[in-house]
Amino acid sequence: MENRLYSVAQIRAAEAAAAAQLEAGALMRRAGQAAADAALALLGEARARPVLVLAGPGNNGGDALEMAANLSEAGVDVVVLHLAGGGKVSPEAAQALARARASRANFADVALDVRDWALVVDGLFGIGLARPLEGRYRELVTGIDAVRCPVLALDVPSGLDADSGAVVGPNGVAVRATHTVTFIGDKPGLHTAEGRDHAGRVDVAGLGLDPSLFEPARACIAAPAMFASRLAPRRQNSHKGEFGDVAVVGGAHGMAGAAVLAARGALYAGAGRVFAAMLGPALALDATQPELMFRAAHDFEIADRVLVLGPGMGGAMEAMRALGAGIDGATPVVIDADGLNLLAASLDLQERVARRQAGTVVTPHPLEAARLLGISAHEVQADRLGTARSLARRLQAVVVLKGSGSVVARPDGDVAINPTGNPGLATGGSGDVLAGVCGALLAQGWPAWEAALGAVWMHGAAADRLVEEGIGPVGMTAGELPAAMRRVLNGLVAKSGRG
Numbered sequence: 001m002e003n004r005l006y007s008v009a010q011i012r013a014a015e016a017a018a019a020a021q022l023e024a025g026a027l028m029r030r031a032g033q034a035a036a037d038a039a040l041a042l043l044g045e046a047r048a049r050p051v052l053v054l055a056g057p058g059n060n061g062g063d064a065l066e067m068a069a070n071l072s073e074a075g076v077d078v079v080v081l082h083l084a085g086g087g088k089v090s091p092e093a094a095q096a097l098a099r100a101r102a103s104r105a106n107f108a109d110v111a112l113d114v115r116d117w118a119l120v121v122d123g124l125f126g127i128g129l130a131r132p133l134e135g136r137y138r139e140l141v142t143g144i145d146a147v148r149c150p151v152l153a154l155d156v157p158s159g160l161d162a163d164s165g166a167v168v169g170p171n172g173v174a175v176r177a178t179h180t181v182t183f184i185g186d187k188p189g190l191h192t193a194e195g196r197d198h199a200g201r202v203d204v205a206g207l208g209l210d211p212s213l214f215e216p217a218r219a220c221i222a223a224p225a226m227f228a229s230r231l232a233p234r235r236q237n238s239h240k241g242e243f244g245d246v247a248v249v250g251g252a253h254g255m256a257g258a259a260v261l262a263a264r265g266a267l268y269a270g271a272g273r274v275f276a277a278m279l280g281p282a283l284a285l286d287a288t289q290p291e292l293m294f295r296a297a298h299d300f301e302i303a304d305r306v307l308v309l310g311p312g313m314g315g316a317m318e319a320m321r322a323l324g325a326g327i328d329g330a331t332p333v334v335i336d337a338d339g340l341n342l343l344a345a346s347l348d349l350q351e352r353v354a355r356r357q358a359g360t361v362v363t364p365h366p367l368e369a370a371r372l373l374g375i376s377a378h379e380v381q382a383d384r385l386g387t388a389r390s391l392a393r394r395l396q397a398v399v400v401l402k403g404s405g406s407v408v409a410r411p412d413g414d415v416a417i418n419p420t421g422n423p424g425l426a427t428g429g430s431g432d433v434l435a436g437v438c439g440a441l442l443a444q445g446w447p448a449w450e451a452a453l454g455a456v457w458m459h460g461a462a463a464d465r466l467v468e469e470g471i472g473p474v475g476m477t478a479g480e481l482p483a484a485m486r487r488v489l490n491g492l493v494a495k496s497g498r499g
């Protein structure tokens with residue numbers, strides 16, 4: 001998999017294997033050099049003001065001390081705030097401290113707001129964070145929020161769990177960095193949950209480890225290369241039957257909009273024909289999208305149609321019957337929104353989902369995932385990868401756990417974290433559009449894993465384009481997504497063509 005993400009345990013194993021082959025302290029010196037290079041790149045010509053380096057008690061602090069020595073050797077004015085802690089110090093961190101003390105860096109116990117810094121470097125804690133930040137550490141970390149310069153985190157923003165992207169502690173704090181240089185391998189927690197807010201832009205410094213030292217990654221960052229084989233340009237001699245029928249099953253009384261948004265998502269993602277099978281009063285027409293065909297759900301023929309089960313479906317018996325019929329059908333399905341709430345209420349339906357032969361994509365937001373697993377939304381967010389994996393295993397389906405850094409998981413445990421999208425998507429109906437897009441890709445023959453990855457990546461990229469154009473993040477509407485997503489999709493298709 002490209003853009004690999006490693007768990008802390010995997011990073012530790014690779015680090016130990018590499019350290020056994022190298023001279024003592026070599027990895028820390030390499031980390032300190034990579035960190036200094038990243039800082040120099042960020043500073044550019046801005047050398048007049050000093051750089052503040054916060055160095056913690058462990059090896060993350062050791063990296064910071066090596067970096068401080070390198071920066072001062074490069075002529076940068078460096079102030080080091082070293083918090084020694086009371087515990088045992090590794091030989092390499094002790095060596096780094098000696099080197100930094102012998103350099104021109106100034107050691108001082110300064111307050112964050114006493115100077116106008118060019119850069120603040122967070123080398124307090126990395127993957128060894130063992131508990132929530134308290135006392136002086138907490139003060140420093142919250143103080144960083146007030147500085148106006150760039151903040152560079154070393155390895156992991158202090159206070160963030162590198163595996164999950166959760167801020168550690170019930171009332172925890174973590175550094176909000178503008179940039180993170182992460183060592184040895186990239187980590188999932190930098191890209192999902194609170195990770196995107198705290199890590200900023202992430203660069204990986206591999207430190208020259210031999211790839212054979214790594215256990216296989218079970219996670220990666222999603223990228224178009226993962227679904228590129230499905231993006232072939234259409235043949236001239238094609239007809240709408242080749243691009244499949246999508247039927248959105250939903251739209252109970254008062255919730256027609258959800259079904260319409262999903263149907264538009266499907267239309268703009270290239271489905272041959274799109275139906276909205278309404279549980280509530282069937283609309284005659286969507287005047288702005290007259291291509292959509294409305295039917296009453298109770299006498300709609302679902303055979304041979306890819307189904308998007310759930311947008312605005314409600315919780316009535318009729319909805320449960322429609323969901324069951326869709327699940328028992330032989331075509332690929334997407335289950336979303338109220339469809340997931342109904343599923344959460346029925347172990348029988350969950351088992352029927354797990355027995356399906358055709359592709360199944362399930363798209364819960366954290367609360368829907370929590371209902372499905374009988375846990376709290378907080379517990380879901382504390383372990384998004386684990387949650388998505390266990391749902392995928394339980395339902396034998398591809399699961400998209402939505403939110404910042406959506407996690408796409410499949411039953412064998414592989415996951416991808418989506419890097420596109422922004423808070424403009426936090427608006428009613430954007431999930432309905434996603435479900436429709438996913439349905440259209442399934443209808444065009446994409447396997448469930450690629451359809452989920454493609455839908456999530458393009459849906460987020462559409463929102464990113466809208467932000468670039470000034471249409472968001474504030475006030476972006478779900479109805480604006482389908483056309484923006486269509487531009488993203490056609491752009492990818494054009495790129496995938498020959499020559």
Ligand SMILES: NC(=O)C1=CN([C@@H]2O[C@H](COP(=O)(O)OP(=O)(O)OC[C@H]3O[C@@H](n4cnc5c(N)ncnc54)[C@H](OP(=O)(O)O)[C@@H]3O)[C@@H](O)[C@H]2O)[C@@H](O)CC1
Nearest residue numbers: 027028031057058059060125126127128129130131132155
């Ligand atoms: N080893 C190597 O070769 C390489 C390592 N690398 C670098 O090392 C980092 C990992 O180093 P690490 O294992 O020393 O952990 P680190 O993140 O510094 O924190 C542990 C220290 O903090 C303490 N502590 C923990 N939580 C605390 C809290 N809330 N509040 C207060 N104290 C707390 C804990 O002590 P404790 O009190 O728990 O005994 C311990 O002293 C990694 O992220 C990377 O940057 C790279 O250079 C590559 C080569």
Ligand SMILES: Nc1ncnc2c1ncn2[C@@H]1O[C@H](COP(=O)(O)OP(=O)(O)O)[C@@H](O)[C@H]1O
Nearest residue numbers: 365402403421422423425426428429430431432
């Ligand atoms: N802060 C965010 N950053 C990135 N994507 C987001 C964010 N908030 C929401 N999204 C995305 O927007 C969509 C919202 O879906 P959902 O919660 O089901 O909303 P609705 O039910 O209103 O349609 C999902 O694709 C989700 O991943």
Ligand SMILES: [K+]
Nearest residue numbers: 122125156158
């Ligand atoms: K750090």
